[in-house]
Amino acid sequence: MNYFTLFDLPRKFNIDKKLLSQNFYKLQLKFHPDLFINDSESKKKIILEKSIQINKGYKTLKNFLNRAIYFLCLNGYEVKKETLLLKNNDFLIRYFSLYEQLDNLKENNFNKKELNNLEQIIQKKIIYCKKKIELEFEKTRYKKVIKIISELLFFEKIKDVLKKEYNIYLRQIN
Amino acid sequence: MIFFKKKHDKKLLLGIDLGTTYSLAATVREKSVILLLDKKKRYLLPSVVHYKKNKISVGWKALENITEDPTNTISSVKRLLGRSINFVKKKFPILPYLIEKDIHEGIFFRTNFGNITPIDVSSHILKKLKKRAVLLFNQEIDASVITVPAYFNDFQKKETKKAAVLSGINLIRLLNEPTAAAVAYGLQKLKKGIVLVYDLGGGTFDVSILNLNKGIFEVLATSGDSNLGGDDFDDALAKNIYKKSNLQNRCNDFFQTSLLQIAKSTKLKLTKYEKVEVHFFDWKGYITREEFNLIIIDFIKKTLFICSDLLEEINLSVEQIKEVIMVGGSTRIPLVHTEVSKFFKKDLLKSINPDQVVAIGAAMHVDMLFSSKNNTKNKVILLDVMPLSLGIEVMGGFVEKIIFRNTSLPISKTKEFTTYKDNQTSILIHIVQGERELVKDCISLSRFVLRDIKPQKAGLVRILVTFQVDTDGLIHVKILENYSSKEKKIIIDNNITLKNLNISQILKDSLKHSKDDYYFRVKEEKKIECVRTLEILNKSLKKHLKLISKKELKKIKYTQEKLQKSIQEDDYFSMKNNLQKLDEVSKNFFSLQLKNAIDCSSIKNILKENI
Amino acid sequence: MAYSKKVMDHYENPRNVGSFSSTDLNVGSGLVGAPACGDVMKLQIKVNEKGIIEDACFKTYGCGSAIASSSLVTEWVKGKSIEEAESIKNTTIVEELDLPPVKIHCSILAEDAIKAAISDYKRKKIN
Numbered sequence: 044m045n046y047f048t049l050f051d052l053p054r055k056f057n058i059d060k061k062l063l064s065q066n067f068y069k070l071q072l073k074f075h076p077d078l079f080i081n082d083s084e085s086k087k088k089i090i091l092e093k094s095i096q097i098n099k100g101y102k103t104l105k106n107f108l109n110r111a112i113y114f115l116c117l118n119g120y121e122v123k124k125e126t127l128l129l130k131n132n133d134f135l136i137r138y139f140s141l142y143e144q145l146d147n148l149k150e151n152n153f154n155k156k157e158l159n160n161l162e163q164i165i166q167k168k169i170i171y172c173k174k175k176i177e178l179e180f181e182k183t184r185y186k187k188v189i190k191i192i193s194e195l196l197f198f199e200k201i202k203d204v205l206k207k208e209y210n211i212y213l214r215q216i217n
Numbered sequence: 218m219i220f221f222k223k224k225h226d227k228k229l230l231l232g233i234d235l236g237t238t239y240s241l242a243a244t245v246r247e248k249s250v251i252l253l254l255d256k257k258k259r260y261l262l263p264s265v266v267h268y269k270k271n272k273i274s275v276g277w278k279a280l281e282n283i284t285e286d287p288t289n290t291i292s293s294v295k296r297l298l299g300r301s302i303n304f305v306k307k308k309f310p311i312l313p314y315l316i317e318k319d320i321h322e323g324i325f326f327r328t329n330f331g332n333i334t335p336i337d338v339s340s341h342i343l344k345k346l347k348k349r350a351v352l353l354f355n356q357e358i359d360a361s362v363i364t365v366p367a368y369f370n371d372f373q374k375k376e377t378k379k380a381a382v383l384s385g386i387n388l389i390r391l392l393n394e395p396t397a398a399a400v401a402y403g404l405q406k407l408k409k410g411i412v413l414v415y416d417l418g419g420g421t422f423d424v425s426i427l428n429l430n431k432g433i434f435e436v437l438a439t440s441g442d443s444n445l446g447g448d449d450f451d452d453a454l455a456k457n458i459y460k461k462s463n464l465q466n467r468c469n470d471f472f473q474t475s476l477l478q479i480a481k482s483t484k485l486k487l488t489k490y491e492k493v494e495v496h497f498f499d500w501k502g503y504i505t506r507e508e509f510n511l512i513i514i515d516f517i518k519k520t521l522f523i524c525s526d527l528l529e530e531i532n533l534s535v536e537q538i539k540e541v542i543m544v545g546g547s548t549r550i551p552l553v554h555t556e557v558s559k560f561f562k563k564d565l566l567k568s569i570n571p572d573q574v575v576a577i578g579a580a581m582h583v584d585m586l587f588s589s590k591n592n593t594k595n596k597v598i599l600l601d602v603m604p605l606s607l608g609i610e611v612m613g614g615f616v617e618k619i620i621f622r623n624t625s626l627p628i629s630k631t632k633e634f635t636t637y638k639d640n641q642t643s644i645l646i647h648i649v650q651g652e653r654e655l656v657k658d659c660i661s662l663s664r665f666v667l668r669d670i671k672p673q674k675a676g677l678v679r680i681l682v683t684f685q686v687d688t689d690g691l692i693h694v695k696i697l698e699n700y701s702s703k704e705k706k707i708i709i710d711n712n713i714t715l716k717n718l719n720i721s722q723i724l725k726d727s728l729k730h731s732k733d734d735y736y737f738r739v740k741e742e743k744k745i746e747c748v749r750t751l752e753i754l755n756k757s758l759k760k761h762l763k764l765i766s767k768k769e770l771k772k773i774k775y776t777q778e779k780l781q782k783s784i785q786e787d788d789y790f791s792m793k794n795n796l797q798k799l800d801e802v803s804k805n806f807f808s809l810q811l812k813n814a815i816d817c818s819s820i821k822n823i824l825k826e827n828i
Numbered sequence: 829m830a831y832s833k834k835v836m837d838h839y840e841n842p843r844n845v846g847s848f849s850s851t852d853l854n855v856g857s858g859l860v861g862a863p864a865c866g867d868v869m870k871l872q873i874k875v876n877e878k879g880i881i882e883d884a885c886f887k888t889y890g891c892g893s894a895i896a897s898s899s900l901v902t903e904w905v906k907g908k909s910i911e912e913a914e915s916i917k918n919t920t921i922v923e924e925l926d927l928p929p930v931k932i933h934c935s936i937l938a939e940d941a942i943k944a945a946i947s948d949y950k951r952k953k954i955n
Contacts, residue, residue: 068433075598076627076688080389080586091627091687098625124864125633125932130944135859139868142889193863200866204889210529610928612893613835617931634929645928654892655836676936680929 045117046100056114056180058104067101108199111176111192120185127193138197141165145205153212161205169198228359230587231350231386232397232579235339235363235377237295237419237446238546240264242346242361243576244354245584250577253349261572262349265292266341268330275345287313287474289328293448294338296420297324298380299373306790308444311739313470315797316790327794339380347386361386362583364575366421367393368441368604370650370660371692378691389586391689394418395425396436396601397578398544401569403429404581404597410539411437415557415565416575417520418545420446424524426533435600438623440527445519447484447547453512454504455480459735462500468739472498484509488549510552517556524560530623535561543567544574601626607684607692610647610656612637619684622652629685636680640672644680646696667696740789747784747792751777754803757810764809772802838899839892845899846885848872856949858941862933867894871941873905873913875949881905881913886941893931897938905942914946 047054050066074097079090103109112122129135141164148157172195179187231253233242239261242253252260259277267279267290274282283290291314297305302318315327325334343363350358363386365377374391381388395414402412409429416423423441427434455476466472479497483504486493491506528535541561547553548571558565569577585596602625608618611634620630636644644667651659670678681697754777762770776799783791847870848855854875861868867890874883884902888895905913916939 068430071598071600072432075600077390077586077598094688095627095629095685098628101625123633127863128933128936128940129861129863130859130940135861135868138861139859139870139889142868196863197861197866197868200863204866612928612930613896614839615892615896633932635932637927637930641927643927647928655839676932682929 046104046113047117049096049100050104052104054117056110057177058110060105063101063104067097070097107173107176108192108195111180111188111195114180115185115188115192118183118185120189122189122192124196127196129193134194134197138194138201141201145201145208149208149212153209158209162202165198165202165205169195169202172198228587229350229354229356230580230583231346231358231361232392232576232581232583233343233346233361233363233386234394234397234576234579235295235342235365235380236264236575237293237421237448238264239419239572240342240346241573241576242350243573243580244350245580250580252573252576253346253353255349262342262345263292264294264342265290266294266338267291268326268328268333270329273330273341275341284471284474284478287470288315289330291326291328291333291338293420294335294342296444296448298335298339299370299376300324300335302790306788310736310789311473312790313474315794317794327797336376336380336383339377340383343380343384343386347384358386360389360583360587362390362392362579362586363388364392364394364397364579366416366418366441366443367395367423367425367436367439367601368421368443370443370605371662371690372660373443374690378689389583391691392579392582392599393423393425393436393439393601393604393690394575395423395439395544396427396434396599397576397582398542398569398574399425399427399429399434399578400581400597400599401574401578402540402542402566403434405569405577406566411533411537412540412542413524413538413561414542414544415520415524415548416441416544417547417553418446419547420444420448422446422520422523424520424527426527426531426538432596433598433600435625436602437533438527438531439602439604440523440530441604442519442523445516446545449516450484450513450547450550451477451480453516454484454509456735457508457512458483458495458497458502458504461502461504462497464498464500466498468735468742473739484550488551506551513550513552514556517553521556521560538563541565542574544571546572601688601690603628603686603690605650605660606652607648607650607686608659609634609682610645610649614656616649616651616654616656616659619682620686624686626690627685627687629683631681631683634680634682636670636675636678639675641675641678642670642672643668644670644678644698646682648692648694662692663694667698670698740787743789743792743796744784744787747780747796750796750799751780751784754799757806761806761810761813764813765806769802769805773799773806776802835893835896835900838903839896842895842899844883844885844902845887847887848874848883848885853952854949856945856947856952858944858946858948860937860941860944862890862894862937864933865891865894865931867891867933867937869894869898869937869941871898871902871938871945873942873945873949875910879910881908881910891931894937898941901938901942910946910949913942916942 050063052058052063052066074090074093076087076090076094079087103113112124115122144161148154148161151157172191175191176188176195179191227246229244231242231244234240241260241262243250244253254260255262262276263280265276265279265283267274267282267286269289279290283292296309301322302324305316305324316324317327319325319334325332347358363377363381365374378388378391395416398414398416399412409431412427412429414423414425414427421441421443422445423439425439426437428437458480459476476497479495483493483495487504487506487509493504495502495504538561541557541563543557543565548567554565582599588596602623603620604622606618606622607620608616611617617632619632620628646667647656647664648662649656649659650662653659678698683695683697685693776795780792780795780799783795850857856873856875858871859868867888869886869888869890871886872884873881876882884905886898886902888898
């Protein structure tokens with residue numbers, strides 16, 4: 044059973060998040076382990092597996108990237124995050140320079156203007172990647188999606204790193 | 218005293234709050250929650266146990282012995298549950314107990330009753346509560362739920378579970394304290410929306426953010442500090458009183474424990490009064506609320522930092538929180554209340570007694586678990602989360618997280634890894650818990666070697682590590698190595714608390730105390746006592762070597778060396794232990810000396826007379 | 829544990845952090861990335877007339893093990909010939925056998941970076 048059927052959602056990449064939430068809660072009210080505390084050990088084991096599946100499914104569908112990777116998988120394209128590698132291409136060069144900008148920012152004590160600038164650049168890239176992914180999914184051009192997923196992974200990472208570094212800096216000055 | 222004469226058809230289901238300072242139990246009868254009272258109508262049971270040679274007393278009675286027999290009166294054991302000896306040495310440098318390391322790097326207490334572990338102490342407290350329940354209801358306990366701090370790591374939770382099993386209370390699950398409090402408020406006060414639970418107890422701090430819906434209470438995120446609470450306020454105040462009093466008394470166990478008790482009662486009085494008079498030995502003085510506030514403000518700020526980090530983690534603003542629930546005795550402190558209220562910009566909910574709310578929530582929860590499926594009217598499902606990330610060690614000391622903190626439970630996750638070297642036939646699997654990038658900064662849960670891997674090129678082997686975490690937050694690990702389909706299932710049950718690699722540094726750091734520091738003074742005194750004892754013993758041995766056998770001498774020398782080593786290492790616990798052991802092994806020697814002295818003097822007298 | 833200490837040391841005190849001028853004809857640059865961890869690694873080698881790698885440097889953004897790997901690799905290639913460096917395998921550094929596992933991409937990333945740097949150098953030489 045795939046996660047879309049589990050949560051009673053149409054098998055499309057774009058989902059109704061509110062409906063996902065509602066159906067998630069409905070499933071929890073039905074299959075949560077606390078409801079089966081008096082049942083046999085074998086029943087409890089089955090329920091535990093089901094409950095884990097519900098939580099995993101929810102996590103997968105709720106998050107854009109995870110949903111994208113999952114959707115690809117459903118369409119026959121197994122993307123293992125761990126083995127994706129990129130080499131010497133333009134994307135990496137531009138991405139690397141973003142990190143260099145972050146280094147500069149650190150040296151300049153997170154100058155407000157530059158910080159906002161960098162944040163916006165990264166956010167724009169993320170939005171762009173997401174829009175592209177949605178588009179390619181609509182056109183069922185799955186191979187193209189794989190490349191953009193790599194890029195999105197990178198941008199989400201640098202967004203996190205920027206946030207962390209900024210917080211560390213704020214803590215230090217307080 | 219309520220005493221039911223005949224057995225009820227109703228199951229006896231208990232919700233138990235095993236707290237740092239106090240423990241209590243509650244149950245649901247006829248749709249209302251009742252707290253279990255003792256013979257004197259008290260619902261609180263001090264989490265204190267006193268060990269005499271053939272008797273164990275728990276609670277108020279044990280508390281009476283705390284200053285007379287501090288070595289054998291264990292209090293706040295929750296702070297020591299699941300902790301390694303090194304952690305205890307660092308964080309609690311001057312405990313009055315005789316603490317030794319056990320074979321698993323954990324600790325045990327040497328008491329008059331015998332060797333007791335923190336699990337034993339906790340089980341004795343639970344047994345007392347069990348007795349209370351059985352006496353009140355004249356029936357055995359059918360099932361119980363014990364609450365634990367949400368931020369407890371896997372060890373601490375498992376040790377709590379073990380204590381429950383030892384005490385025979387039919388534990389069916391553990392429940393996180395803030396979640397239990399949310400249940401109490403959610404059901405009793407019918408709160409809906411996003412709530413934040415601020416739980417500051419005797420030894421632990423938890424903050425949980427929950428979304429209360431009809432039928433579902435979902436924990437969105439949780440954080441805390443499992444070593445921060447009211448006890449720290451007591452310690453800080455004790456140090457302050459010590460400084461103020463400028464007493465030159467000997468800092469022995471009695472002094473230390475009395476000081477701590479005075480600090481505790483002063484703290485409690487300061488909740489009611491702005492200025493409190495303090496009598497400590499010969500000293501009489503005052504502590505004002507203002508002074509106390511200055512002493513504890515840093516601790517409170519720490520809790521608010523944790524809150525603010527948590528809000529940021531899930532992108533929530535203070536305005537989006539509908540209610541802030543105060544839990545735990547320490548939230549009664551006026552400064553805690555004002556600072557938390559200021560931070561969250563709202564009035565705080567404390568209408569349910571902060572001492573009782575966790576037990577009440579636990580009782581409600583266990584009652585719901587057993588009510589029939591058809592009766593879904595007031596049933597609530599609790600969706601809790603993982604408080605600390607779970608991972609394994611990779612490539613020489615880094616942590617690769619497999620399950621991230623704040624993941625909904627139950628959950629399982631599998632990740633693939635590979636070998637580093639060609640023809641590597643064994644793989645070291647080290648499971649850790651924590652948020653840091655390096656293994657040495659995290660909590661070590663389990664460590665073992667997976668052998669007999671088929672030798673092949675590095676990077677080809679596929680190791681699949683699967684973590685499964687159930688609703689209790691307890692962890693199960695499965696390792697599968699692809700090519701040989703060797704499976705190793707481990708339930709993290711071993712008490713293997715590893716030595717931190719940096720331990721010598723940690724100990725060094727912990728010993729950097731200023732000369733005025735109370736802890737420093739206590740340690741120095743103990744050191745002086747040890748040195749003096751060794752000197753006296755050495756002198757006596759030089760003179761009266763002939764009195765004892767070679768075997769006995771060997772024993773004494775051995776213990777002397779151990780004590781000498783403790784002194785050199787500046788290890789307080791070790792000094793205490795070895796000093797006591799040296800007393801024991803040299804007892805016979807000293808009594809022989811005394812006898813010899815008497816004999817000699819009587820011979821002298823006879824000789825004198827004969828001359 | 830000899831293994832851990834060495835790796836930890838390279839993480840806490842990484843050697844050869846920096847960059848050479850990429851236009852320099854004796855410099856080969858390799859840039860690799862692993863999206864799962866967001867690791868991006870730039871490795872550069874400076875080769876002399878005899879085909880020996882005189883110097884190497886790196887700049888890595890990403891997880892701790894990626895930083896430690898790149899530091900280790902730059903130390904390792906120094907003084908080696910191009911041919912030797914090309915056949916790099918993650919072998920010599922370690923003496924212990926009970927080793928913790930590695931992340932899949934970490935075992936390849938540093939190698940790929942060196943190989944990319946070498947082919948960049950070779951390409952420059954041809955042109």
